[in-house]
Amino acid sequence: DVKVTQSSRYLVKRTGEKVFLECVQDMDHENMFWYRQDPGLGLRLIYFSYDVKMKEKGDIPEGYSVSREKKERFSLILESASTNQTSMYLCASSFPRREQYFGPGTRLTVT
Amino acid sequence: TQLLEQSPQFLSIQEGENLTVYCNSSSVFSSLQWYRQEPGEGPVLLVTVVTGGEVKKLKRLTFQFGDARKDSSLHITAAQPGDTGLYLCAGGSGSTLGRLYFGRGTQLTVWP
Known part of the structure; x- marks a missing residue:
């Protein structure tokens, strides 16, 4: 069974903070993705x-950066969180041009 | 630009009714996927269709890929409350490193 995990289910941060969201997959997928859902x-x-x-x-991509130092891990970074980045963040992974498998999501609130 | 248009956006029906959700585009896709998402969770893959005209069945759910690979439909027979959720279609273009283009989703509510 494919497993995609995300570091937090819920996160509350203040405006201007640097925020790290982490995603790990265990299926040796080449591709990894970060989405936001509103x-x-x-x-x-x-x-x-x-x-x-x-x-x-x-x-x-504006206001975000990413890092992938290892195949199984993909991080999303909010350099200086703003209230308009309050959202549900979803990570996914896949083999190239194949179906994507999603993590459970992180509900981020920026106050 | 929204490559995939889903309709209807909301659907509220009684248990036992049938329904169809549509996913349309002016673009050709190499594959079309349907996902279902429940509140507070990530989308879960239901099916992938890759051939124009292809029909796949998953219990009471029937998925069809258009002949020209630009559109798809999801038909649910005798809907149940457990079918409630957000249904998302996503198109894959083989030339773009595997990214998918998602529709905005159809929120289905089935009342007992």
Whole structure:
């Protein structure tokens, strides 16, 4: 069974803080993805990675960065959290051009 | 730009009714996936279709990929309260390193 885990289910941070969201997968997938999900807007891709140390911008990368030092781990960094980054953050992994497997999500609130 | 349009956005029905959710695009996709998401959880894959005209069945759920691989439908027969959730379609383009393009989802509520 594919397992994608995320470091926190719920997180509350203050404006201006640096925030780290971590994602780990155990299926040796090459690809990993970070999305945010907001009501009425669906899933929007922030960044994805197709190999260690390789990354590509998604549709809404502004205000975010990512790190992939090991194949199984993909981190999303909010350099200076803002209230408009309050959202549900979802991590996913996959083999290239195959179905994606999602983690349970992190509900981030920035106050 | 939203590549995949899902309709309806919301659907509220009684147990036992049938329903169809649509996923449409002007783009051709190499594959089309359907996911279901429950509140507070990540999406879970239901099915992948890859061939134009392909039909797949999963118990009371029937998925169809359009002949031109631009659209798909999900039909549920005799809906049950356990079918309640957000249904998402996602298109894969083989030339883009494996990213998927998601529709905005259909929120289905089935009342007992």
